[in-house]
Amino acid sequence: MSEAAYNKGFPVSWEQMHRDARALAWRLLEKGPFKGIVAITRGGLVPAAIIARELDIRLIDTVCVRSYSDKTRGDLEWLKDIKGDGTDMLIIDDLVDTGKTAKAVREKLPHAHFATVYAKPLGREIVDSFVTEVSQDTWIYFPWDMELSVNAPISERVR
Numbered sequence: 001m002s003e004a005a006y007n008k009g010f011p012v013s014w015e016q017m018h019r020d021a022r023a024l025a026w027r028l029l030e031k032g033p034f035k036g037i038v039a040i041t042r043g044g045l046v047p048a049a050i051i052a053r054e055l056d057i058r059l060i061d062t063v064c065v066r067s068y069s070d071k072t073r074g075d076l077e078w079l080k081d082i083k084g085d086g087t088d089m090l091i092i093d094d095l096v097d098t099g100k101t102a103k104a105v106r107e108k109l110p111h112a113h114f115a116t117v118y119a120k121p122l123g124r125e126i127v128d129s130f131v132t133e134v135s136q137d138t139w140i141y142f143p144w145d146m147e148l149s150v151n152a153p154i155s156e157r158v159r
């Protein structure tokens, strides 16, 4: 999807991310136990840390991939993967959008449980667990991509 096709924005605060990642941890409790977590960098790192704390998991590894530059999807670039088939492992990412990243990671670790905090319709069937669904034309803004700033009153913006 090109940048122009994202009509809506869904900003997520740190507090909201913490709350949603903890809600995901509650859901994952009955799917485990898991031996370890595989975080998909970079977006999966923060939710993985929160979930590791909640589920008392100390073994954390990463797969490192890149697929977007700003809001434009490029080819999937593999920087690092891990050994094994994912048995008893939990894969965490911040979101699934088109599902391409999830599909590629799943092929490498077919036996892992795949969880994301957020999901869009094209990707939701590819993951095993998620918390909140947003529409395909929504761009999710994560707290690490934002900062507090001053904005104009609504009355001035509609003038």
Ligand SMILES: O=P(O)(O)OC[C@H]1O[C@H](OP(=O)(O)OP(=O)(O)O)[C@H](O)[C@@H]1O
Pocket: 040, 041, 042, 043, 044, 065, 066, 067, 068, 069, 073, 093, 094, 095, 096, 097, 098, 099, 100, 101, 102, 123
């Ligand atoms: O379902 P898809 O269409 O494949 O998109 C989802 C992926 O895109 C984003 O990562 P990105 O590659 O932009 O890197 P980042 O995590 O470092 O921001 C996001 O964190 C997911 O990993």
Ligand code: HPA
Pocket: 068, 095, 097, 138, 139, 140, 141, 142
């Ligand atoms: O909606 C999104 N937000 C942030 N990163 C993303 N990568 C794919 N889709 C998104």
Ligand SMILES: [Mg+2]
Pocket: 040, 041, 042, 043, 044, 093, 094
């Ligand atoms: Mg990512």
